[in-house]
Amino acid sequence: MNIAMLGSGFIGRFYADSLQGYRSKDKIVSIYSRKEESTKKFAKDYNVGFTTTNMEAAINRPDVEVVCISLPNNLHEEAVMLCCKHKKAVMTTKPLGRNAAEAKRMLEAVEKAGIFNGYLEDLVYTPKFLKAIESVKNGALGRILWAKSRETHPGPHSDWFWDIEQAGGGCILDLGCHCVEITRSYIGKDIKPIEVMCWADTQVKPIDAEDHAIGLVKYENGSIAQFEVSWTFRGGLDLRDEVMGTEGTIWTNNFLRTGFEMFTTGKAANYVSEKAESDKGWLFPVGDELNELGYNHMFMDMFQSLEQKRQPKETFYDGYIVNAVLDAAYKSAKTKQWEPVALDVWRGKSGYTKDSHLQEYDAENYLVKEEVTHYGAKKVILKNKKTGKIIEKVLD
Numbered sequence: 001m002n003i004a005m006l007g008s009g010f011i012g013r014f015y016a017d018s019l020q021g022y023r024s025k026d027k028i029v030s031i032y033s034r035k036e037e038s039t040k041k042f043a044k045d046y047n048v049g050f051t052t053t054n055m056e057a058a059i060n061r062p063d064v065e066v067v068c069i070s071l072p073n074n075l076h077e078e079a080v081m082l083c084c085k086h087k088k089a090v091m092t093t094k095p096l097g098r099n100a101a102e103a104k105r106m107l108e109a110v111e112k113a114g115i116f117n118g119y120l121e122d123l124v125y126t127p128k129f130l131k132a133i134e135s136v137k138n139g140a141l142g143r144i145l146w147a148k149s150r151e152t153h154p155g156p157h158s159d160w161f162w163d164i165e166q167a168g169g170g171c172i173l174d175l176g177c178h179c180v181e182i183t184r185s186y187i188g189k190d191i192k193p194i195e196v197m198c199w200a201d202t203q204v205k206p207i208d209a210e211d212h213a214i215g216l217v218k219y220e221n222g223s224i225a226q227f228e229v230s231w232t233f234r235g236g237l238d239l240r241d242e243v244m245g246t247e248g249t250i251w252t253n254n255f256l257r258t259g260f261e262m263f264t265t266g267k268a269a270n271y272v273s274e275k276a277e278s279d280k281g282w283l284f285p286v287g288d289e290l291n292e293l294g295y296n297h298m299f300m301d302m303f304q305s306l307e308q309k310r311q312p313k314e315t316f317y318d319g320y321i322v323n324a325v326l327d328a329a330y331k332s333a334k335t336k337q338w339e340p341v342a343l344d345v346w347r348g349k350s351g352y353t354k355d356s357h358l359q360e361y362d363a364e365n366y367l368v369k370e371e372v373t374h375y376g377a378k379k380v381i382l383k384n385k386k387t388g389k390i391i392e393k394v395l396d
């Protein structure tokens with residue numbers, strides 16, 4: 001497929017490496033960036049025929065079949081609207097919008113225009129995540145009770161991230177968007193996020209936005225998600241997730257401890273991995289960053305979905321839900337209260353109650369626990385549905 005790439009910076013280049021290096025069927029034919037020298041450099045590196053500093057000109061070309069948006073957050077909406085105008089399939093990096101209102105406008109516009117829309121949330125396509133979610137979906141962990149995701153690093157690489165107007169927020173928006181979609185996927189994307197409680201502060205950097213935050217997201221079925229995000233963490237890029245259910249647990253570490261450890265005095269120092277803080281001493285390189293961070297599997301899903309005229313796993317609708325959760329987090333950080341997630345658009349399930357998941361033992365009782373003791377007795381502990389009384393039975 002022929003692609004117009006909007007943005008030739010950090011993520012535009014990761015995407016280009018993944019698209020042209022791996023899937024090979026796809027070709028970037030048009031590149032837009034703010035500065036002419038960046039477009040020319042990108043065009044040389046990726047063998048792109050058309051370069052421009054005019055966004056619409058990059059999109060509105062007969063050979064362009066799909067547009068990949070890799071621009072600062074404040075430019076996503078403008079770019080999406082141009083894709084709608086010219087009826088081009090569109091894929092947008094995270095976060096979809098600076099807030100849910102922007103995200104909703106983009107969602108409504110692509111659906112009205114009837115164009116393919118993909119939300120490029122790479123961290124739900126990492127090999128570890130794909131394996132873990134398969135186990136979760138097969139029921140290996142039972143009902144998911146708690147999902148936690150952490151993304152922390154020493155702060156982003158470009159000026160606009162640090163400007164609250166252009167970025168729309170600090171680390172909650174920049175990194176929390178990943179964590180919310182990871183934990184939401186584990187809990188179930190059809191389960192409604194209902195309330196958020198969040199602490200946020202600007203502990204280190206001289207900026208208007210937050211550089212550190214911790215939040216809890218309550219889901220309608222009683223599950224809880226937790227995000228931990230920071231632009232003040234020292235030591236590289238920490239990407240860790242945990243998920244716990246009634247039958248088991250999974251812990252994954254995507255970056256700093258992947259089983260690849262190296263020591264060098266610094267002789268012939270080289271690039272180690274994203275946000276690595278040192279290139280000497282003990283290092284934790286990442287074998288294949290494009291793959292470990294999910295870019296390859298993400299584009300495989302996006303382009304195959306586009307070819308097969310179906311929806312990808314992550315769409316603008318998902319981006320909108322993430323923005324709505326993060327809006328509630330920002331509100332809670334100010335009010336210091338649980339804040340409701342305002343969802344004008346909700347396409348999942350509704351109506352869970354507190355008792356929806358109690359496990360039946362028999363007609364009269366719920367099961368609390370069963371256990372085989374060290375002296376060989378098998379016991380069940382039960383709760384009577386009517387009286388609430390707790391009893392135990394020793395089985396043969």
Ligand SMILES: NC(=O)c1ccc[n+]([C@@H]2O[C@H](COP(=O)([O-])OP(=O)(O)OC[C@H]3O[C@@H](n4cnc5c(N)ncnc54)[C@H](O)[C@@H]3O)[C@@H](O)[C@H]2O)c1
Nearest residue numbers: 007008009010011012033034070071072073093094095158
């Ligand atoms: N893992 C991920 O999914 C991931 C990682 C990093 C960034 N991102 C997202 O990608 C988008 C771009 O981030 P990046 O890290 O590539 O940024 P960057 O600063 O490295 O690149 C931004 C690109 O946009 C272009 N641009 C056009 N108009 C601009 C303007 N007015 N101001 C600044 N740049 C302008 C720049 O020329 C540059 O090519 C953001 O939405 C960010 O959140 C996603």
